[in-house]
Amino acid sequence: MLTYFRNLGLGIVTVLNSMGIAWRHLFTPSVTLQYPTVRWTMPEGSRMRLFNKIEDCIGCGQCSRTCPTECITVQTEKRGKDEPEIFASNGAAIKLRTYVFDIDMTRCCYCGLCTFTCPTRCLVMTGAYEYSVYDKDLHIYHFAKEKSLADKTPKEPSTGKP
Numbered sequence: 001m002l003t004y005f006r007n008l009g010l011g012i013v014t015v016l017n018s019m020g021i022a023w024r025h026l027f028t029p030s031v032t033l034q035y036p037t038v039r040w041t042m043p044e045g046s047r048m049r050l051f052n053k054i055e056d057c058i059g060c061g062q063c064s065r066t067c068p069t070e071c072i073t074v075q076t077e078k079r080g081k082d083e084p085e086i087f088a089s090n091g092a093a094i095k096l097r098t099y100v101f102d103i104d105m106t107r108c109c110y111c112g113l114c115t116f117t118c119p120t121r122c123l124v125m126t127g128a129y130e131y132s133v134y135d136k137d138l139h140i141y142h143f144a145k146e147k148s149l150a151d152k153t154p155k156e157p158s159t160g161k162p
Helices: 002-026 062-066 113-117
Strands: 050-052 072-078 096-104 123-125 140-142
Touching: 050 096, 062 072, 062 113, 113 123
Parallel strands: none
Antiparallel strands: 050 123, 072 096, 096 140
C-alpha cells in the first residue's frame, strides 16, 4: 500500500514538473524563421557553390588535381606565339588557353581544397546556397569561353568524290 501512494505522489510531481516546463516555454519568443521571405545570414567562410572567374584563370589545373571527388575538369593548350600576352588581375601571365573548365556540383563535397590551391584565387566558394533544379545536368557549370585551336582550324572542303 505504501508503494501505491509513493508511485501516485511521484506521478503527480512528474506531471507538475512537465506542466511547469510547458508554461515556461509558452511565454518565450518564437525562433521560427519564415523561410521563403526571411533567410538566415550565413556565417563568413561558409562553403557553398563554386565559382570561377575565368578571366583570371591561368589554366594550371591545381584545383582539379587536389579535388578528392574529381568534380573539376580542366583542359588547356598553349597559346600561340603570335597571340598578344594576357595577364590575370594579380599580374600573372596567362600562357595557356583554357577551353574546358567544368565543375560538377553534384559530385562536390564542399571541402574547399580547390580554392586554397588556386594561385590566382580565381576559384571561390560563393554565398549562394539555394540552387536546386529539377535536372541533374544543370548542376554542371561551364566556365570556359574560348575554343580550342583544333576547333578553330578550318576544315578542307570535300570534293564530293569518293
